[in-house]
Amino acid sequence: MCSLGDKPAALTGLAAWSRPGLEPTLKHLLRALFLLLLITPIQATAAEPLYDGHIHYSANAHAEVPPERALALLEEAGITRAMVSSTPDDGTLALYRLDPERIVPVLRPYRNRGDMSGWHRDPEVIAYIEARLAATDAYRGLGEFHVDAADVGSPEMARLIDLARPHRLFLHVHTDGAGIEALIAVAPGVRILWAHAGLGEPVTTVDAVLSRHPGLMADLSYRYGDILRGSALDPAWHDLLRRHADRFLLASDTWAPSRWPQLPASTTQARAIRTTLAAGVAAKLAHGNFEALLAR
Numbered sequence: 263m264c265s266l267g268d269k270p271a272a273l274t275g276l277a278a279w280s281r282p283g284l285e286p287t288l289k290h291l292l293r294a295l296f297l298l299l300l301i302t303p304i305q306a307t308a309a310e311p312l313y314d315g316h317i318h319y320s321a322n323a324h325a326e327v328p329p330e331r332a333l334a335l336l337e338e339a340g341i342t343r344a345m346v347s348s349t350p351d352d353g354t355l356a357l358y359r360l361d362p363e364r365i366v367p368v369l370r371p372y373r374n375r376g377d378m379s380g381w382h383r384d385p386e387v388i389a390y391i392e393a394r395l396a397a398t399d400a401y402r403g404l405g406e407f408h409v410d411a412a413d414v415g416s417p418e419m420a421r422l423i424d425l426a427r428p429h430r431l432f433l434h435v436h437t438d439g440a441g442i443e444a445l446i447a448v449a450p451g452v453r454i455l456w457a458h459a460g461l462g463e464p465v466t467t468v469d470a471v472l473s474r475h476p477g478l479m480a481d482l483s484y485r486y487g488d489i490l491r492g493s494a495l496d497p498a499w500h501d502l503l504r505r506h507a508d509r510f511l512l513a514s515d516t517w518a519p520s521r522w523p524q525l526p527a528s529t530t531q532a533r534a535i536r537t538t539l540a541a542g543v544a545a546k547l548a549h550g551n552f553e554a555l556l557a558r
Contacts, residue, residue: 310536310545312529313552314344315481315511316406316434316457318370319353323519329356332522336364339525341514343552347406347434349375351394358400366556368403368434369394371422382413388421395429402556405434406457411444423449432555434481439467446475453558456480459510465498472506479555482547483515486531495538503535507543511551512536 319332327335336344343363347370348354358365371381371391381387395401404426413419426433432453435445442456459468459480465488472478482489489499503510512535514528515521521528536544 311342311549312340312512312532312536313549314341314514314529315455315552315555316483316513316515317341317344317346318348318406318516319346319357320349320517321353321374323516323522324353326519327522329360332357333361333364335522335525339514339529341525341529343549345403345434345552347403349373349377355398355400362400366402367400368405369401369431370405371407378408381407382409382416382419382422385418388418391422391425395425399429401429401431403432403434403455405432405455406436407434408436409441409445410437411440414441414444414448420448423452426452432558436461439463439471442471442478443474446478453555454478455511455555458482458484458515461485465496465502469502469506472502472509479509479511479551481511481513482535483513486528486535489535490531493534493538495535500538503539503547504543507546508551508554510547511555512547 314336317336319327319329323332341364343366345366345368346354346357347368349370349372351369354365354367354370358367369391371387372378373387373390377384377387391404404422409419423433425431426449432455433445433449434455434457435442436457437445437460439460442454442460446454454477456471456478457480459482460471461484463471468480472480489496489503495503512532514525514532516525532548536548539547
């Protein structure tokens with residue numbers, strides 16, 4: 263046994279806080295800390311899941327990034343689930359077979375890069391889509407596809423929309439503000455994910471479109487540079503993300519082979535955005551809206 267004079271230093275230090283004269287100071291410190299927590303937005307933690315709403319694993323990446331390497335890069339980047347579409351679709355299914363828990367297949371209407379500009383006028387592309395849908399029920403969406411406002415009225419586009427309904431697939435579309443308005447008009451009731459939140463569209467246009475169409479969602483790939491201003495958020499984007507917190511998905515877009523090794527850097531930006539937002543908003547962008555889109 264030790265005498266009172268032999269108390270461990272840790273106990274002596276703790277006891278010092280109970281000495282007369284120090285108690286008010288401690289109470290003041292605790293009260294100040296409590297008030298600070300009340301007025302400071304609770305921020306997301308690094309342990310929270312991070313889902314990605316825009317990944318491609320197309321043929322141009324297969325030699326440089328074999329399937330196992332692609333999955334390893336997703337793991338390294340901390341991406342626990344990803345919506346994947348590819349040109350052609352075989353790349354998506356290759357990843358899905360290896361990791362069905364992580365990969366959410368989205369069927370792209372491109373057999374090759376040449377289909378990008380004319381798929382919406384090619385009946386053979388629709389036959390390709392129909393065959394892929396008949397072969398498996400793994401798909402959760404159709405896209406990412408490129409379309410302009412002038413082309414959303416084609417018979418092939420109408421057939422794609424008709425296929426989306428019974429299969430309960432969302433449409434992932436790369437287009438501008440006019441194009442997204444035109445597509446929404448011809449696809450009532452179909453879930454739509456707006457790629458890159460319109461890409462070059464100003465934040466005011468994105469805000470206006472989302473305000474007019476409460477069911478529309480948007481991915482933020484290629485928007486991180488617009489959103490981030492050093493370690494802070496651009497004020498207009500911060501306001502948009504806060505007011506439309508249920509509408510955005512964090513996303514990367516590995517459209518070229520060189521984008522795959524950049525995934526960790528992309529998700530570092532995603533986390534920088536997430537950690538500047540209140541916890542509820544951050545969680546929706548990181549994974550909640552991804553889950554909500556699939557559940558609708």
